[in-house]
Amino acid sequence: MSIFVDENTKVIVQGLTGSQGKFHGLRNKAYGTKVVGGVTPGKGGTDVEGVPVYDSVQDAVAATGATASFIVVPPKFAPEAILEAAAAGISFIVCITEYIPAKDEAMVFNVLRRNYPGTRLLGPNCPGILSPGKCNIGITSGDIALAGGPVGIVSRSGTLTYQALNELSLKGVGQTTCVGIGGDPVPGTTFIDCLAAFEQDPETKAVLMFGEIGGSDEEKAAAFIKENVTKPVVSYIAGVTAPPGKKMGHAGAIVSGGMGTAQAKMDALAQAGVHVARNPTEAGEIMVDIVKGL
Amino acid sequence: MDLFEYQGKQYFARYGIPTSPGGVADSVDEAIEQAKAAGFPAVVKAQVQVGGRGKAGGIRLVNNEQEAKEAAEFILGLDIKGHVVKRLWIEHASDIKKEYYASFTLDRNAKLHLAMVSAKGGVDIEEVAATDPEAIKRLHINPIDGISYDQALDLAKSAGIDQEALDGVASVLVKLYECYTLGDADLAEINPLILTPQGKVHALDAKVTLDDAAAFRHPEWDAFRGVSELDGRERLAKEKHLNYIGLEGSVGIIANGAGLAMSTLDVVNQVGGSAANFLDLGGGAGADVMSAALEVINTDDRVEVVLVNIFGGITRCDEVAKGIVDALSSVEMRSPIVIRLDGTNADEGRRILADADLRGVIIEKTMIGAAKRAVEIVDEGASK
Structure with a gap:
């Protein structure tokens, strides 16, 4: 099994007619994903290499029965695109758009939370979701x-998500689902959402979790793992040697309450029984040993 | 983008937040003129983005032209914790009856905006948070609902703001929220927010951090650019839209994505090296961006080897490889380059590099292998 998506998930691409949307939308389709349509206002009735394009998400959903949307539009239009998808009944939205203003992100998150509680947003500014061999x-x-499981991956940073997949695949360990939640201040889907789903998924036997400095989502994940996750978890936190980031003035420091350093996150995870690695390669090696012992 | 105090006050003024009248001066003569215009007594304040200006002698009260001249002569060029003062803000001195604190920022935990108000302003607010957390009152604000005057008033009351200042503080809070939201600030902070003996409430300082992602809807921000405190290389990197932070080591780092870049620093450190910088190309970097990154790193004479760590997703490795080939045809690199390419179009990228047969370019298959190779090159150089 997989989490959030599977081989039957029907996907539309908002922004399919743009260069990035076309490249990645068609690449997802070539992978075997059921990419059933695209949405670009004003371009309804056309197609992109055989994939029909609609004027609105509502039209696309009515014609295709899609339940998931992949949003590849510029930051200026992404917030509206997310809310359009939610209003049209899409239940799983992946938004990869980078540089969405923080105020827009906070607004979209709260509108979804209040008006569309059944809709899950992954991202923005994330690499997306991959269930090997399925979607x-x-x-x-x-x-x-690498298809076949047994490891579930959840990672905050985009390129580190690829590194996580790479470390396992090179060592012959497959994945059930790999979720890149993105590193923006207001992510739609959190570590905890993914950990809870992996805990429920019978095919996932262990979880690889890559975090990074800043915020306190990793600390919250550690507390959740301690109480709710029975499967082995291996983690890596990027930024042990990173320069101190731009400090968000005093107000930011108060909000984070001293949390957010790599060490604080690693300590919290270790105390929750998580195997804490010092780099991505070591995390992969620890996971190989765990999978061997399953 | 962090604003200087005077820029923050200019920004506050756009949203109707009261500040003292004043002006900017870059020379002693300008300082005297601004002090006369503001009216004595006046305050001469160093414009640097670092705390502790007052203790370092960067803020002076002046009563006449002669004192204004002396203060400007002293403060211009003053080194405050590594920040050299190039600009002054001069305003009419305010009589202070009380000092408060007010700010808005995002609470990432609650995913809501957060207002903080305290009757204990004018001091290091982190210190207050640590020693007397109850003195800071907080209110979460859902962006859908915003903050009303009545809510702001209740918040000010709960923070123990004096009766005569309640209306002023509440009205500043409502305006500060607009500055924070409509003004796309990540942080909007006033410390101190003062009450004068005449019963007026106004901002004596301004700390504003703008959200760079929102620049597309703020043409007025252009006026804030070009006066930043960045050093030459950081400014060059910023012009090229690269996320660059200079460090002290000898391995120049170029990676795509902040997480991978941080992880590359970690791994270089763990195999015995040290990074000369953090450089994140961002997502979807093309050949021109890669080329610009090499150009920036090449101006750093501490760099003995460049480590390029790319895991393509939206970034295509063939584009990155073209950028490297382009850059090397126009720029003479001072140091060898170790490259690791994986992900989207990686095979094609590696082939482009191999076909170009570049001198001083080493291709490694894994991240850890590339880091080890880079550190070996530094060590070989040291032993020569």
């Missing part, structure tokens, strides 16, 4: 994944 929505290169 790939996003910008991850499908050939770096």
